Amino acid sequence: MARRPLPRIPISGSLSPARGRELARAAADHATDVLHPLLVIGRGLRVLAAAGRRRWAGTPKDKRGPALFLGAACVLVVALVPYGPLLALVTLMAAAAWRGRDRAPVAAGPTPAETQRLGALYEALVPYFSIPEDPSPLFSHGGDWAPAFSEYAFDGAGRITRLRIRYPAYFTDGEAASRARIEALLHAKSGRGREYLFDWNEEANQLDLRVLAGLPTGIAAQPFVTSPGETVLGFTDPDAVQRTLPVLEDGEPRDLPPVIWRTGPRSTEPHLLAVGQPGSGASTLLRSIALQALAHGGDVLVVEGGGAGEFSCLSGRSGVLAVESGAGGALAALEWAAHETQRRLIATHRAREAGRPAPEDTRRPLWILLDRPGVLAHLAAAEEAPDPLRRLQVPLRHGRAAHVTVAVAEQFDHLELLDEAVRQHARARVALGAASVRQLTEVLGLPPHTTPTAHVPPGRGYVRLGAGPVHRLQVPAAPDPYDEAARPEDRQAVLELLPGRAAGIAGGPDRIALGKPLQAQPPAQGPPVDANALPEIAAEAQ
Numbered sequence: 001m002a003r004r005p006l007p008r009i010p011i012s013g014s015l016s017p018a019r020g021r022e023l024a025r026a027a028a029d030h031a032t033d034v035l036h037p038l039l040v041i042g043r044g045l046r047v048l049a050a051a052g053r054r055r056w057a058g059t060p061k062d063k064r065g066p067a068l069f070l071g072a073a074c075v076l077v078v079a080l081v082p083y084g085p086l087l088a089l090v091t092l093m094a095a096a097a098w099r100g101r102d103r104a105p106v107a108a109g110p111t112p113a114e115t116q117r118l119g120a121l122y123e124a125l126v127p128y129f130s131i132p133e134d135p136s137p138l139f140s141h142g143g144d145w146a147p148a149f150s151e152y153a154f155d156g157a158g159r160i161t162r163l164r165i166r167y168p169a170y171f172t173d174g175e176a177a178s179r180a181r182i183e184a185l186l187h188a189k190s191g192r193g194r195e196y197l198f199d200w201n202e203e204a205n206q207l208d209l210r211v212l213a214g215l216p217t218g219i220a221a222q223p224f225v226t227s228p229g230e231t232v233l234g235f236t237d238p239d240a241v242q243r244t245l246p247v248l249e250d251g252e253p254r255d256l257p258p259v260i261w262r263t264g265p266r267s268t269e270p271h272l273l274a275v276g277q278p279g280s281g282a283s284t285l286l287r288s289i290a291l292q293a294l295a296h297g298g299d300v301l302v303v304e305g306g307g308a309g310e311f312s313c314l315s316g317r318s319g320v321l322a323v324e325s326g327a328g329g330a331l332a333a334l335e336w337a338a339h340e341t342q343r344r345l346i347a348t349h350r351a352r353e354a355g356r357p358a359p360e361d362t363r364r365p366l367w368i369l370l371d372r373p374g375v376l377a378h379l380a381a382a383e384e385a386p387d388p389l390r391r392l393q394v395p396l397r398h399g400r401a402a403h404v405t406v407a408v409a410e411q412f413d414h415l416e417l418l419d420e421a422v423r424q425h426a427r428a429r430v431a432l433g434a435a436s437v438r439q440l441t442e443v444l445g446l447p448p449h450t451t452p453t454a455h456v457p458p459g460r461g462y463v464r465l466g467a468g469p470v471h472r473l474q475v476p477a478a479p480d481p482y483d484e485a486a487r488p489e490d491r492q493a494v495l496e497l498l499p500g501r502a503a504g505i506a507g508g509p510d511r512i513a514l515g516k517p518l519q520a521q522p523p524a525q526g527p528p529v530d531a532n533a534l535p536e537i538a539a540e541a542q
Helices: 017-058 061-080 084-099 112-125 176-190 282-295 327-353 373-382 388-398 412-417 420-425 437-444 488-497 531-541
Strands: 149-154 160-166 196-201 206-211 230-235 245-249 252-256 258-262 272-276 299-304 320-324 366-371 404-411 428-432 460-465 471-474 511-514
Touching: 017 084, 061 084, 112 149, 112 160, 112 176, 160 176, 176 196, 176 206, 230 282, 230 471, 258 460, 272 282, 272 412, 282 299, 282 366, 282 404, 282 428, 282 488, 299 327, 320 327, 327 366, 327 373, 327 388, 327 404, 366 388, 373 388, 373 404, 373 412, 388 404, 388 420, 404 412, 404 420, 412 437, 428 437, 437 460
Parallel strands: 272 404, 272 428, 299 320, 299 366, 366 404
Antiparallel strands: 149 160, 160 206, 196 206, 230 258, 245 252, 320 511, 428 460, 460 471
16 A cells, blocks of 8 residues: 655744745845946956057067156156045946946847748758759758848848859859859849949859949049149049049049049050930040140040030130131141140150150140030031041040150940040050949940949049959049039039130131131141151150
């Protein structure tokens, strides 16, 4: 028969184990509250001691002796000052309490909404980063996204701002089409309307995605700190170039990274082609180039094909040879430019044959700026007149040796009207405004390294100098000062940069203004030079 347990007799004054644990926990909490200031000060002293050890370890050995002497002198001064030790102790305790204060805990890991977004992005990449033959695929339907996404960051709205993706080694990251598919997918899944930078690391099989901040748009035309032969096309990202310029942005001084275009006999990209949509800022870029060329003492010849008078502010200014707006005037101006280029080459060649330096007038920079020349070519074809752009072949081919620089601005719709010499010799390229990847690749020769957006501010685009990389670009605001729709501050900035009026201005129906007669100077005395020998003369002049 089973034995029944005897009943327990309660003993007065005893506590249950649960009650004892509650009392112990309450006592610990009260003790923690009482000792909390001491704990904070102790933690702060530990932080200060660790910082002091790091500072002492980073101090060079030859400076430790003077540092010890200075510390001992400070201790002696504090000891001699009335109430000095007390004040030093209070200061030390206050610093320790500040450094040891409780900080807000840092959230570890993504939120549920961010986890869902990363999971959706992971599932979207599975068809591109997986093959059936892979025994242990990094990307698989229903798999874990944590090994594939090593780094990530989100903005306040919960959208991805930075992401590092590990992809399998068999992915064809060397093919442009494969890259384009991944970039288009990430652009769509991460949020449209923003500009993303994709950095492919083929060696480590990693892709870094980063959202780029907008380039500054408050920079107006102003005197830039550059040397002769350097022209500021605009400003770009800080990590794109290794140089900064002091500028004023909305009246505030800043140091921003510029895109410098170097011209002259030693330039590898002596001529420029800028292409954009209407209102994208191509004419603004030419005005900015003209203002900088005049500031460095160059001569400027402007041919305006649009006929809207956007360069009338340069009419009659000192250093401005002419501002032409009609087909007849453009043909005469470009013909003069071709003869002037030949004259400079011949004069330089003869001076070097005689053992003399090149004449001063052949070393003065000459800038030929053409805005929308395709319109003039179309008008010339309709009137069965010679194409004005054919006169550009000599300045384009031999302008570098003769200190002649050509800058052409045209729209995407009229690119086929440009002469082949412009496409071949204008190797500094600028594409402004909203454009597709195909259009940008056609102009720049390479696709942009970021995702173009549908809406961009005026003057925003991409630039590529010769065979260099493609950079983002924001052209400084240089509007027509007579355009009442522009900001008054930008118009005033352009007016302040314009040189004074020149004497002896003539006019005509197709000629807005003339600063000098467009006549080639007589060649230097000597035997005549065959025009077919110009390439050899240009090579010798360089």
